[in-house]
Amino acid sequence: MIDAYEEDVIEQDILEPIEDIGKVSIIIPYYNTKDYIEECLHSVLEQTYGNLEIIIVNDGSADDDTVFLEQIMPEDNRVVYIKSEKHRGVASARNIGLKASTGSFLYFLDSDDVITKNAIELLTKYIKDDQLILGTTRRLIKPLDLMNIPLRNKSKVLVIKKLFKVFKNRSVLNLLIRRDIFNDIQSNLFYEGTTCFTDISLLVQLITQLDKITLVKQPTYYKRRRNDPITNPGVMQLSNEVKTNDFIKVYEHLHESYKANEKVTRYLDLLFLNFYRKNIVLLFKDIEKVDQFFSDIAVAAKRLNRKTVANQPMHIRVELKQLRNGNIKKFKKNIKTHLEIRSLKQGLKSLKKFKIYCYRKFFMKMPLKEKHIVFESFLGKNYSDSPRDVYEYMVKNDLDYKYVWIFNDKNRKIPGPAKVVKRFSFKYYYYLGVSKYWVSNSRIPMHIDKREENVYLQTWHGTPLKRLVFDMKEIYSANPNYKKNFYIQSRRWDYLIAPNKYSSNIFKSAFLFEKNMLETGYPRNDILYRDNHPKKINDIKERIGIPLDKKVILYAPTWRDDDYYAAGKYKFNLKLDLQKMKEKLGDDYVIVLRMHYFIADEINTEGLEDFAFNLSKYDEIAELYLISDILITDYSSVFFDYANLKRPILFFAYDLEKYRDKLRGFYINIEEDVPGPVVKTSDDVINKILNIDDVKQQYEAKYDDFYEKFCSWHDGNSTDKVVKKVFLESN
Structure with a gap:
């Protein structure tokens, strides 16, 4: 995205020997990240640029995380370790690190991220007379030892004058900053009043003093995409409610502090408009959230410069006007229309998305068919496993239900009276939308929302040997959102079958499952x-x-x-x-x-x-x-x-x-x-x-x-026990 705003391109070679332009203080806040800190520290200690000060600020981590950090702390005179007894947040940790730093240059690194071996060398080489320089950041999805990080001998350098585009991500990471750019480094440069968006307070100080930024095109920083936002979230993986509260608070504080600086207030307004469209509008999918957040957002909206707002689409301008006027009734009406149109536009992008739109807009709102059951096994690939046993038992015992089986092959033939429906067809979405019961041995797709009245029997498909989901430290699969998605999908389960006590205990921890555990053994083993x-x-x-x-x-x-x-x-x-x-x-x-x-x-x-x-x-x-x-x-x-x-x-x-x-x-x-x-x-x-x-x-x-x-729970009667519990006793 930055390439579109470049003014000058320079290509240079990194010369030998490496020039020492002064000490670089690398500040690393640490809070409960023992799973990542070792890779982070390794990437810093192996830097080709030697004149470093590595400041690790333990921000009141749990005992286990603190013990782990202190055990792996290297005996290296470049390392400065500061321990805070109380957790105060990343802003406080960075402020503490800044006050302890002695380097001519400052560099901020999160403890779950890594930098390339020559990151500091590249940045110091190309900073020349500039106040700061920015490296290129990439996503770290796979673990470091599985990555192939290129270390080239030369890099393109871009000189960028549109600072708002560079700082749109609201982050100070991967910036090498001259210490003397700040008048008083002993004051709190990072705003400590919130958990999120604390970097903006330092960025606005930079904006007041800069006309351009130099960017090194070669990747220098790898930002980890944490795969467990449920039990161990990063700051920006917190809920939209938390982020909205924090953003409004930061925006208000800085807008008031810099109200006389047009350059800063324009930057803040652009951040607000971007956050409004990407976060606040989505927050209001739950229309009750409007009542909760309206007054705070309305106060902030009154600060917006009307010239900045003038470039927004008409519907955004209308909503912002209603916010400024405090007209919550009209705002609710317009935000609902906005979301309806957005949903329809999304639905018209492809046939698959149109089916999903119809599912949510129409099928889920139709009368529920109390006696309809949808069965699926292994993502529609098989007529098998516990769903098959449950179905055949119900048919054999002539229970008063209507049956639908989901298959990838619409021509699939199975015994009994079940209607066969092709997976991801209109009928698939229709029957999932109107049927009271779902029976599956694997996860139903993320986009299939569940009605409150639905009853979902998750039969699962095995006793676990391998660690599952939230019992796994890291996820190395193709889907970096595995844990998050699994959590959302498993909240829909009403019943989960366990084959033995061992599995029952594991399912509760690995799936964070708190609903009805059926300790019956698997129907498939009858x-x-x-x-x-x-x-x-x-x-x-x-x-x-x-x-x-x-x-x-x-x-x-x-x-x-x-x-x-x-x-x-x-x-x-x-x-x-x-x-x-x-x-x-x-x-x-x-x-x-x-x-x-x-x-x-x-x-x-x-x-x-x-x-x-x-x-x-x-x-x-x-x-x-x-x-x-x-x-x-x-x-x-x-x-x-x-x-x-x-x-x-x-x-x-x-x-x-x-x-x-x-x-x-x-x-x-x-x-x-x-x-x-x-x-x-x-x-x-x-x-x-x-x-x-x-x-x-x-x-x-x-x-x-x-x-x-x-195996001792199995006696050939597991199916009987499951059917009676889910379909007979619950009615």
Whole structure:
């Protein structure tokens, strides 16, 4: 965006040796960021520019975070550590750091961010006689050790004269500032009256003294996008209500302080107008918020320069006039119209958005169909899992309900009287909008709002081995909003099924779930007790085309969070040597491949058709459990379900250290607690299968203990218990 406002472009080489132009004080406020501070400090300590003063201000962090910080504090004479006993906010921490600083230059860094190894070198090289210089900032989404940060020997430098565009982001980060630009550095340069928008108070001081800013085009600063805005939010991830209160307070304070400075008041007015359109208007989607915020926003709106307002669209000018006049009745009417038009414009951008518009505007407001149930399994890919068991139980018992099944394939045929609806069709949105009950084993999309009268049964799809959502330190998946989105989606669940006490406890912490936990066992596992006999097993084999004279190995691995093409599109690199397995085991065994539904399309079995059967899209994995004699998995939760059969399980964990220590982490010790051997090569897998009787005998006692802990709730009647609780007792 800045490129459009550049006046001069200069390209220079970084010369050797590095010129020392004076001490740079890097000020790092620290508050409960132990998950990030180590990477932050490492990026500072490794700077190619050596004349540094690194001031870390512990702003009253929790005991654990303080202990961690003090343990990793380097023995480096450049580091100054200041500890505040009480948390006062980032503005206070920066003010404390400023007063303790002795450098000729100032640089601010957040403790969850990182800078490139040559960041300070670049900025000091190009600042020349300027009062300050700005580096280029990028988003830090992946962890530092997975990033490829370029360190080039030269950089383009832009001289920018439109300061309002540069400071539109309201941030002092990635600015190298000459200390003598400030008259009194012992005063509070950062406004301490709010949590958010405290940088603006320093920026307006810069604006009063600057006519231009130099920008180094090469990335120097990586701003972390925190993936847990629910339990560990960054300042700008706080609620819109908090941000609105704080912005108005900062705006009022600074407008009054600088009312005689036209340059500053224009900057503040532009910030106000931008904040109004992006935040305040959206805040008023809840029309009751108008009553709460109107008077404060109206007072602030009266300060706006009418010339600045004149450039705004007509509807914004009208709303601002009503704010200034204190006419809340007319303002409410106009803001509702504004939001209606905005919503319609959004809905007309594409067919998908128009369907969403119709869902929210019309379908959700239609009379609720009290006896309609919508079922979905694995995002419409399968007719399977606990939703299938619940549906078939209700049909078999002739319960008085109407059934709708969601599939990606509109021509999908399933037994019983259910209406089949294509996912994301108009009918999909219609039935979700009018049906009282939803039953799903995975998350329904974010844009599907839920009516208060809806009853949502979340069956989930496994006992957790891998750490889930809010029990995970970091998220390395393709979606950096994973935790936030999961939180919003899971607030819609009214019932959640747990397969065992272990899972029940984890679901409460990992999902922050506080509603109705159904401690019944999974309906999907009833089949493992009901149909575990030779006739049913042979019937399934014949239907699939599995030779009756061969034993069956089931390979069911999970997906890897960090291996993806794009958000929601994951890769999988098959490490199991199927060709060697065929050579060693093919006389007695065949192998069935059942990939996670995220990676079902990633497996190629060409040339192994008589040995390897890719049944990743086979609807009911429980039937694959029944026909298999051995399970091979890695970190998938399938082994918890398979253990109900008390058959051998092998754990092919070729990337155990990476998966356990970096990607996910486990709730149990996979090397000691699982009911089977953990192996890391195809040769090990083959050897264990050739000696499977020895494996069974070796793990018999551990298997019995495992069964008692994880399978004892299952007795073949879980579906009956769930249906009675959700659909019969609640009515």
